[in-house]
Amino acid sequence: MASFVLVPGAGGMAWYWHRVAPLIRAAGHESIAVDLPGDDTQAGLAAYADIVVRGIAERSRVILVAQSLGGFTAPLVCARAPVRMVVFVNAMIPKPDETAGQWWGATSAIEAREQAATRRGYATEFDPGTYFLHDVSQDVLRAGPQRPREEAEIVFGEPCRFTRWPDIPIHVLAGRDDRFFPVEFQQRVARERLGKKVEEIPGGHLVALSNPEGLTEHLLACERGLTR
Template sequence: MVLAPRDPAYLRCGARSHRVDLPGDDRNSGLAAYAEIVVRAIAERSGVILVAQSLAGFTAPLVCGPAPVGMLLFVNAMIPEPDEAAGAWWDATRAVEAREQAARRRGYATEFDVETYFLHDVPQHVLRAAPKPREEAEAVFGEPCRFARWPDIPIRVLAGRDDRFFPIEFQRRVARERLGKEVEEISGGHLVALSNQKGLAKRLLAYERGLTP
């Protein structure tokens, strides 16, 4: 089973997936609350591929201890250090500097806006069908990610070649520095689950087959 967006392309292949809805707009909910929700969603399932996209990278290590996760997959994700807060991650990784450098090289605006950095490659019909995004509350950015070490399970890092928010060069560096891993690349921007649904579905199926005896 994959805890991931309920992508139609993935489900048509006969796979099972489950999207966990986190209370991002709840100012009283932080990382521990997020992790508890995901652990409950996994319950007694085994062989789960936990897919953590963007900020969900900070929830992932808190889930892998108490839940039977078979593989952790980061997708255009923030990869934390033990006891690091998501709010401190930006300076620690020099994320904004990397984003602005990539923008200058590639010729789009250095100042962040949603259209340029998140939606530039998402088809309009997909956007119309997607749930309306909610503003992320500040609580989750201030809570340290309390884990001692990475779990002894397969960990993969998948990065969108067209990600403008976390450019591919930046993701390669962070994955090497923090996990000692090389990224695997896929076509698509930061919201690759929307912009390249079929491509991501194929990757998830391949990873799932690799976990099946």
């Protein structure tokens, strides 16, 4: 049995994983959806890593799944806990000592997003409905929190203090319909920063909400590869 530790993106809400976690458990594994204090103006990456490491506790067969901004927490956790595999999901992939604020310019993320919007015919100006919620059903949204948790600025200015990625399997999953981090952009970043190819999944940036079955299927396939 593996322990899937699920790290959310901006806002830090464990609720993001509420459709994936039970599917992982139904497959015979443990799922731990971590809740992070995204709106705490005093809590940055180091605090996030502390929380995730405490959640892992004594577990040894850990698959760390990091969504979006959660990618900046992942290497800090890997340095402190027995992580067997990392799976990025529409994630920001950092370089050592980079801040999440620097990442946008270093990767040309905004330019890539706007170019994809122009090609595909939706608004280049960001709004949550267009870029995050376009493929998430209203039933799912109505069942969730009334207001998403905001992300405090502190996390974008704190360097990601790690030396190198560990020598473990790393998978990069990207939503084929992600408008926030278009799949072509994710392919380039994964290639340049990890030397990895992207595994595409139907769904947008919040794929755990829009396509939990498809995402879980990919996560379980990653775990099966670890046992071979």
